[in-house]
Amino acid sequence: MTQLRKRVLEELERRNYSQATVHAYVSGIRRFAEYFHRSPDQLGCEHVRKYQLHLVQERKLHPRTVMIQMAALRFLFLKVLKRRYSRDDLPLPKLLRRQVPTVLSRDEVLRLIDSTANLRHRTILMALYSTGMRRSELCHLRTEDIDKERMVIRIRQGKGGKDREVPLSPKLLDQLRTYYRSLKSKTGWIFPSLQRRRSDQPITAKAIWHACREATRRAGITKSVHPHTLRHSFATHLLDSGAELPTIQILLGHADVRDTMIYLHVSTRKLRAVPNPLDTLEIAGESAERAAS
Numbered sequence: 001m002t003q004l005r006k007r008v009l010e011e012l013e014r015r016n017y018s019q020a021t022v023h024a025y026v027s028g029i030r031r032f033a034e035y036f037h038r039s040p041d042q043l044g045c046e047h048v049r050k051y052q053l054h055l056v057q058e059r060k061l062h063p064r065t066v067m068i069q070m071a072a073l074r075f076l077f078l079k080v081l082k083r084r085y086s087r088d089d090l091p092l093p094k095l096l097r098r099q100v101p102t103v104l105s106r107d108e109v110l111r112l113i114d115s116t117a118n119l120r121h122r123t124i125l126m127a128l129y130s131t132g133m134r135r136s137e138l139c140h141l142r143t144e145d146i147d148k149e150r151m152v153i154r155i156r157q158g159k160g161g162k163d164r165e166v167p168l169s170p171k172l173l174d175q176l177r178t179y180y181r182s183l184k185s186k187t188g189w190i191f192p193s194l195q196r197r198r199s200d201q202p203i204t205a206k207a208i209w210h211a212c213r214e215a216t217r218r219a220g221i222t223k224s225v226h227p228h229t230l231r232h233s234f235a236t237h238l239l240d241s242g243a244e245l246p247t248i249q250i251l252l253g254h255a256d257v258r259d260t261m262i263y264l265h266v267s268t269r270k271l272r273a274v275p276n277p278l279d280t281l282e283i284a285g286e287s288a289e290r291a292a293s
Contacts, residue, residue, distance in 0.1 A: 002039075004041055004080075005026070008025070008029060008080050009022070009026070011075070011079055012026075017161075018157055018158075018159065018161045019157060020136040020159065024072065025071070026072075027072075028068065028072030029072050029076050031069075032047075032048075032069070035051055036051075041081055044083075045085060045089045048070075048077075048089075048090055051073075052066065052070065052093075056093070067092050070090060070093070071092070073090060074087075074092075078090075100265045101229070101232040102224055102232065103232050103233050104223065104230070108219075108223070109230070109237075111219040112125060112212075112215050112219050112225070113125050113129070114219070115215045115218035115219035116214075116215045117211075117214055117215070117218065119178070119182055120179065120191070120211070121214065121215060123176065123191075124138065124191065124211045124212075125212065125215060125230065126171075126172055126175050127172060127175075128212075128227055128230040128231065129230045129233060129234055130172040130234070131153055131166045131172075131234070132166065132230075132235060132251055132252050133166070134159065134228070134231065135205045135208045135227040135228070137155050138191065138208060139191065139202045139203050140156070140157070140189075140202055141155075141202075143188055143189075143190060146168065146173070146190070147165075147168070148173065151167065151173075153166050153167075153168050155253070159253060162253060164251075176190070185199065189202040191203040191208075193207075194207075205227075209226060212225060212226055212227050212230070213225070231252070235248050235251075235252055235260070235263045236263050239264070245257065245261065245263075248260055248263065
């Protein structure tokens with residue numbers, strides 16, 4: 001471990017950042033250094049400007065992804081290296097208005113799960129859809145987090161470093177038992193890494209993304225599907241089934257209910273409950289047409 005990486009990790013730990021943020025910042029700083037083939041402490045604002053243009057123009061990354069990368073570089077230069085840069089020297093991209101999320105129908109979720117390549121992938125997708133977990137939360141799920149007595153799953157250190165519990169579906173519990181019995185070595189992780197050099201570590205977020213992408217291809221689903229799509233589908237289907245917004249907020253671990261309210265835009269139950277204005281009009285000649293038919 002380099003001295004600079006050690007300092008970055010110490011500063012992140014000192015501020016009690018979540019493991020997801022630690023991973024994102026360390027990875028972002030590493031990619032920045034790899035792009036210029038130099039240590040980050042030898043780079044400056046002009047390098048940041050060129051790198052940001054590379055992310056936007058060449059890699060065409062989503063503004064939110066670029067923002068995370070820039071936040072990592074801000075942390076590096078301002079908090080770790082103590083450079084006297086202004087925030088204008090390290091600008092964050094303006095985020096577009098939040099778009100309505102992609103949601104799968106129940107039939108599409110079924111097709112997705114039925115199209116998984118193996119038992120491990122099937123269990124991953126069932127867990128994502130059944131709990132609404134973020135993929136980073138699923139990565140760090142351990143055997144002791146499965147409470148069979150109370151039928152809940154404990155999600156530790158979620159976004160914002162908060163713990164929460166979600167209901168454990170009996171169907172998911174059966175699936176987890178079948179899957180866990182198939183593991184050759186038990187490390188404590190529900191989904192351990194399959195790489196020999198990382199055998200004591202959990203699965204990576206990229207591996208979960210790959211499981212979702214492969215199942216989408218095999219199912220012939222043309223929508224853009226990623227692990228978070230199953231979280232969106234979980235929340236929307238709960239709302240369609242009559243669950244109240246505050247309950248869904250708690251299950252998703254949202255600090256602000258406004259983050260949960262976006263699912264009102266895609267809930268078919270809510271949409272169907274609102275009368276169409278055309279149906280409220282008594283259009284002339286309509287009765288005669290119905291009588292003639």
